[in-house]
Amino acid sequence: MDSKKFLLQEKDIPTAWFNIIPQMPTKPRPMLNPATKQPLSAEDLFPLFSEEAARQEMNTTDSWIEIPEQVRDIYKIWRPTPLVRAAGLEKAIGTNCRIYFKNESVSPVGSHKLNSAIPQAFYCKQQGVTNITTETGAGQWGAALSLASRMFGLDLAVYMVKVSYHQKPYRRSIMQTYGAEVVASPSMSTKAGRKIITDTPNHQGSLGTAISEAVELAMSTPNCKYALGSVLNHVSLHQTVIGLEAEKQMEMAGDYPDIVIGCFGGGSNFSGIAFPFMRHNLEGNKNTTFIAAEPASCPKLTRGVMQYDFGDEAGYTPLIPMLTLGHNFAPANIHAGGLRYHGAGAVVSQLMCDNLMSAVDIPQLESFDAATLFAKAEGIIPAPESAHAIAAAIRQARKADEEGSPKVILFNLSGHGLIDMTAYDRYLAGDLANYEVTDEDVARNVAGLDKII
Amino acid sequence: MDSKKFLLQEKDIPTAWFNIIPQMPTKPRPMLNPATKQPLSAEDLFPLFSEEAARQEMNTTDSWIEIPEQVRDIYKIWRPTPLVRAAGLEKAIGTNCRIYFKNESVSPVGSHKLNSAIPQAFYCKQQGVTNITTETGAGQWGAALSLASRMFGLDLAVYMVKVSYHQKPYRRSIMQTYGAEVVASPSMSTKAGRKIITDTPNHQGSLGTAISEAVELAMSTPNCKYALGSVLNHVSLHQTVIGLEAEKQMEMAGDYPDIVIGCFGGGSNFSGIAFPFMRHNLEGNKNTTFIAAEPASCPKLTRGVMQYDFGDEAGYTPLIPMLTLGHNFAPANIHAGGLRYHGAGAVVSQLMCDNLMSAVDIPQLESFDAATLFAKAEGIIPAPESAHAIAAAIRQARKADEEGSPKVILFNLSGHGLIDMTAYDRYLAGDLANYEVTDEDVARNVAGLDKII
Numbered sequence A, B: 001m002d003s004k005k006f007l008l009q010e011k012d013i014p015t016a017w018f019n020i021i022p023q024m025p026t027k028p029r030p031m032l033n034p035a036t037k038q039p040l041s042a043e044d045l046f047p048l049f050s051e052e053a054a055r056q057e058m059n060t061t062d063s064w065i066e067i068p069e070q071v072r073d074i075y076k077i078w079r080p081t082p083l084v085r086a087a088g089l090e091k092a093i094g095t096n097c098r099i100y101f102k103n104e105s106v107s108p109v110g111s112h113k114l115n116s117a118i119p120q121a122f123y124c125k126q127q128g129v130t131n132i133t134t135e136t137g138a139g140q141w142g143a144a145l146s147l148a149s150r151m152f153g154l155d156l157a158v159y160m161v162k163v164s165y166h167q168k169p170y171r172r173s174i175m176q177t178y179g180a181e182v183v184a185s186p187s188m189s190t191k192a193g194r195k196i197i198t199d200t201p202n203h204q205g206s207l208g209t210a211i212s213e214a215v216e217l218a219m220s221t222p223n224c225k226y227a228l229g230s231v232l233n234h235v236s237l238h239q240t241v242i243g244l245e246a247e248k249q250m251e252m253a254g255d256y257p258d259i260v261i262g263c264f265g266g267g268s269n270f271s272g273i274a275f276p277f278m279r280h281n282l283e284g285n286k287n288t289t290f291i292a293a294e295p296a297s298c299p300k301l302t303r304g305v306m307q308y309d310f311g312d313e314a315g316y317t318p319l320i321p322m323l324t325l326g327h328n329f330a331p332a333n334i335h336a337g338g339l340r341y342h343g344a345g346a347v348v349s350q351l352m353c354d355n356l357m358s359a360v361d362i363p364q365l366e367s368f369d370a371a372t373l374f375a376k377a378e379g380i381i382p383a384p385e386s387a388h389a390i391a392a393a394i395r396q397a398r399k400a401d402e403e404g405s406p407k408v409i410l411f412n413l414s415g416h417g418l419i420d421m422t423a424y425d426r427y428l429a430g431d432l433a434n435y436e437v438t439d440e441d442v443a444r445n446v447a448g449l450d451k452i453i
Helices: A053-060 A069-075 A086-094 A114-126 A142-151 A162-167 A167-177 A190-197 A207-220 A233-250 A270-280 A346-353 A364-380 A386-402 A423-428 A438-448 B051-057 B067-073 B087-095 B114-124 B140-151 B162-167 B167-175 B192-198 B207-220 B235-255 B270-283 B346-353 B364-377 B385-403 B419-430 B439-448
Strands: A002-007 A014-019 A064-066 A083-085 A099-105 A130-134 A155-161 A180-186 A224-226 A259-263 A289-295 A305-310 A319-324 A358-362 A410-412 B004-006 B016-018 B063-065 B083-085 B098-103 B131-136 B156-163 B179-187 B224-225 B259-263 B289-295 B306-308 B319-322 B358-362 B408-413
Touching: A002 A233, A014 A233, A053 A233, A069 A114, A069 B179, A083 A233, A086 A099, A086 A364, A086 A386, A099 A386, A114 A142, A114 A233, A114 A305, A130 A142, A130 A207, A142 A155, A142 A167, A155 A167, A155 A289, A167 A180, A167 B364, A167 B419, A180 A190, A180 A207, A180 B004, A190 A207, A190 A423, A207 A224, A233 A270, A233 A346, A233 A410, A259 A270, A270 A289, A270 A346, A270 A410, A289 A386, A305 A438, A305 B270, A305 B358, A319 A346, A358 A364, A364 A423, A364 B167, A386 A410, A386 B385, A423 B167, B004 B235, B016 B235, B016 B270, B051 B114, B051 B306, B063 B419, B067 B114, B083 B235, B083 B306, B087 B098, B087 B385, B098 B235, B098 B306, B098 B364, B098 B385, B114 B131, B114 B140, B114 B235, B114 B306, B131 B140, B140 B156, B140 B167, B156 B162, B156 B167, B156 B207, B156 B358, B162 B167, B162 B179, B162 B192, B179 B207, B192 B207, B207 B224, B235 B270, B235 B346, B235 B408, B259 B270, B259 B385, B270 B289, B270 B346, B270 B408, B289 B385, B306 B408, B306 B439, B319 B346, B364 B385, B385 B408
Parallel strands: A099 A410, A130 A155, A130 A224, A155 A180, A259 A289, A259 A410, A289 A358, B098 B408, B131 B156, B131 B224, B156 B179, B259 B289, B259 B408, B289 B358
Antiparallel strands: A002 A083, A014 A064, A083 A099, A305 A319, B004 B083, B016 B063, B083 B098, B306 B319
């Protein structure tokens, strides 16, 4: 075990987030109001999000957005996070490549999600909001926002997809321990929930139904805002602390990445590790390859179509220009619950169209092969989501070795898997399967949707 | 949230462990062979433990024992660990005291146990051992030794108490993910196990039965040694990295602790945080108060008797001079499984007798009150074991405030509770109870044992 950590001091926590949009050769198209098909302004989002989050969402001009001192103070609980030269992993796969990972699993909730939960809660508090609401699937985002809300004395109601509420009681208990109200969705607490339960008794919920309930609560409750954990520009913005720290740490290591990899659900952790390095490509100084690793069962980047689509299944959100499988796409029930989302955020979708980044899809079994290999080699049991980034890194290392051209590979370890051991249990028992989605599946699903625009 | 971390660099990881025995005014009495009642030598322990562990166990002369470079290299995966000024906790309880905690929860397995698992596995590897075996109750020690064994390419068999094997599947899966063989104990794989199952079909196991099976396997398998995660001197020795780092970090903070607190099961994490500070008391330079926080349901320090006793329920181990509730004491099934042990190690027992440290017992509900308060204030969900240290720290802070004499309090956060959320769930549901043990209960239990010496 010759793995080596590169550590920063608290003073090295970035003082500003990096906004990639001003440097993009093609700006992402704007979000649209689904009724009028007109572009939305930041003000149009004020009823739903905190004003500062809405302004950040629409900011296409400022490359750097200051991190409030109060947010940096809380980042200090677990940041800066370590960068690790994964010598154990290199040895285990016998590669000549140098592999590094940024370890975001060290946050108190075990994932990178806290990087955006803290500022989102802070901006709510700052404008006098008293209540927040959100939805959560597997519970990583819900856990992060529960802690963030507690730290600013805000009340939080989390709509947790009913099947997860019962199958993942540990994450539910974490949210409750931080003092959040956790409701199994669909619930009787909203009109949307009551309608679903009335129409379909015993409905087990979906991210779509949970979003509908959370949005309804936010819109109908005084002093209540809604918060989202991925997909949107301001969430990716907050996550750039990952890549900005990693940049300094790669410098300490005397290396610069040829390849940067992140797993991909809605885009937040990928954007966080990638965008700060991508700016050097856009400035013409570097030629790094960026790879998003998505599950083969939910392949919006590798097989999706580029069009305006809703962010949720029920169609309550603004229209977002995205690479999408169709907002009603029902991904297989893989254990990487955080990657089961039908579309990619507007910025990443545009970067894909402009060939400024690429994507690979990873079958579930390959992800767990990589996860257990990594656990034995580096000691950390990765989240099933993060395992996709590890698998992609191993693929790239093997390819480079075959080509006789060793590379410097950096990936983001977005979280640990200690609360996902049921998944490992099933993997070790040989109970897990692969689920593939074909281009034809996607074409059929998208064609079946009403024409959106 | 004004909590502040004090961080060291890798070069600050101690290069030697601190052995308190040479400085003790009264040396602990020796372990005895139960058959001959004669003191044991290091060589007597060679069949069971690695030779270096056995030598360290018996070392009463060297105050500093060098940490092998290979062990320090692996410590670097997660060490040095942070020291935190718990300003959030201070504010939450409104104290004038300054409270610090050492955060051992950041290890890949989530607890301090890895500090001793790594050297124990290393010394086995060094002398050509190929197999290790151990027992585990709740699974913290088993998980740590699983990772340590994997890192040195050793095969590990863990006998896990049967009721935990079924009730705590997450910890079992963690061990299996690291490649350990995990056997529910009692099992059919040993004579001891077969006898228990034959005598008592459907026996749910105990730490005593699991130790018997592990010891039998070690003694009957070529090239196989046994490893223990607490109680013994060499385990406490390895854990002193905690206190040695904390000493430097308190200096960075410009403070020195008036009170040092650790939770107490067999003694390893308490010894680890306390002994390095205690040496300054023994040298006459400081007057710090040391407090071990044990559960009210298993109060060997506050209510136990000092006598020679077995380390296991079945009576297979050497006789150890200990504060004990009797080796057949059956503690209530509290969620802090790591604190359910009948006796204290020889060194701590002697220090208690000499009034060089003290102890408090904490009811289960008070420990969870403290745990949830801490989670909300500092963001980290503590292990149920560590919650006892937090509760004791809160008691001390309130006492100091009442006396109008604010203190500097340092406690050890031995692990996180992310794999113990079932316990929090039951606490939040109001399902947890307190279990008290009286002096009369102890006297009755000890009197019922055969006279040992």
